[in-house]
Amino acid sequence: MTEDRLAPPTFDPAEAAAAARRFAASAPADVHYALVDSPIGTLVAAATPRGLATLSYEDFDGGVDAVLDSLASKLSPRMLEAPARLDDVRRELDEYFAGRRRDFDLPIDWVLASAFSRRVLAATAEIPFGQVSTYGAVAAQAGNAKASRAAGRALGANPIPIVVPCHRVIGAGGRLTGYTGGLHRKVALLEIEGVVLPS
Numbered sequence: 001m002t003e004d005r006l007a008p009p010t011f012d013p014a015e016a017a018a019a020a021r022r023f024a025a026s027a028p029a030d031v032h033y034a035l036v037d038s039p040i041g042t043l044v045a046a047a048t049p050r051g052l053a054t055l056s057y058e059d060f061d062g063g064v065d066a067v068l069d070s071l072a073s074k075l076s077p078r079m080l081e082a083p084a085r086l087d088d089v090r091r092e093l094d095e096y097f098a099g100r101r102r103d104f105d106l107p108i109d110w111v112l113a114s115a116f117s118r119r120v121l122a123a124t125a126e127i128p129f130g131q132v133s134t135y136g137a138v139a140a141q142a143g144n145a146k147a148s149r150a151a152g153r154a155l156g157a158n159p160i161p162i163v164v165p166c167h168r169v170i171g172a173g174g175r176l177t178g179y180t181g182g183l184h185r186k187v188a189l190l191e192i193e194g195v196v197l198p199s
Contacts, residue, residue: 030076033068034083036090039097039192040185043162045089046071046079051107052089054159057181074112093162097192102129104163117154119143124155127168130193134172156180162189 033046035058042058044067053075056067072079083090088106095101110118123141127133139151155166161180167189171177176197179186190197 029078029080029082031071031079032082032085033071033079034081034086034090035064036086036093038093040188041181043093044068045086046075047086047089048075048109048111050109050111052160052163053109053111055089055161055163056159057161057185060181096162099192106163108160108163112159113154113157116142116147116150117157120151120154121158121160121164121166124158124166124169125164127165129165130195132168132170132174132190132195135169135177136172138169152177165189168193168195 031046031048031053033044036043036045036055044054044056044058044064045052046054046056046067054067054071058064058067061067068079092101092104092106096104110121113121119142120138123138124133126141127138135148135152135155136145138155139145139147142151144150151169155169156178158164158166158180161167167179167186174197176183176186187197
């Protein structure tokens with residue numbers, strides 16, 4: 001066997017880079033995302049082919065780059081900014097903030113939520129517009145009345161706030177507790193829905 005038969009094939013780095021660019025341009029993205037303006041701040045919306053996977057506050061927990069890095073590691077690095085793909089999300093949020101929508105009809109991809117979290121979030125999604133519930137009641141509806149703290153953690157990690165209305169969950173006795181985007185946003189969302197908070 002001669003040495004030249006064992007040598008690796010030669011290639012042009014420029015041609016390899018061009019081929020990689022052509023593949024990236026033609027390969028479908030696994031996740032589409034867009035920035036959505038709202039009265040309570042800019043939101044980062046991201047969806048998979050199954051539905052909305054996250055709705056994050058742009059100025060919370062590291063900003064847009066941190067949200068996208070997290071999605072790339074948890075879902076897929078094949079992400080594409082595609083505002084038109086999230087027009088339904090933008091439209092329904094606009095209607096909600098304008099007082100013309102009480103429930104969201106968006107398909108949801110629960111990929112970022114654990115099994116228990118999904119039960120908690122499903123229970124939370126059942127809380128009607130303009131009403132509130134407690135962590136204990138949500139935990140009970142999710143199947144474990146003694147897991148109010150775990151329910152609180154699940155709500156704190158809610159990947160799709162507003163659409164899955166964790167702002168409607170308050171502490172026992174009407175006490176307001178934390179919210180992923182900041183307590184001021186929880187108050188603003190409840191006020192949009194006409195909830196009168198105890199003073």
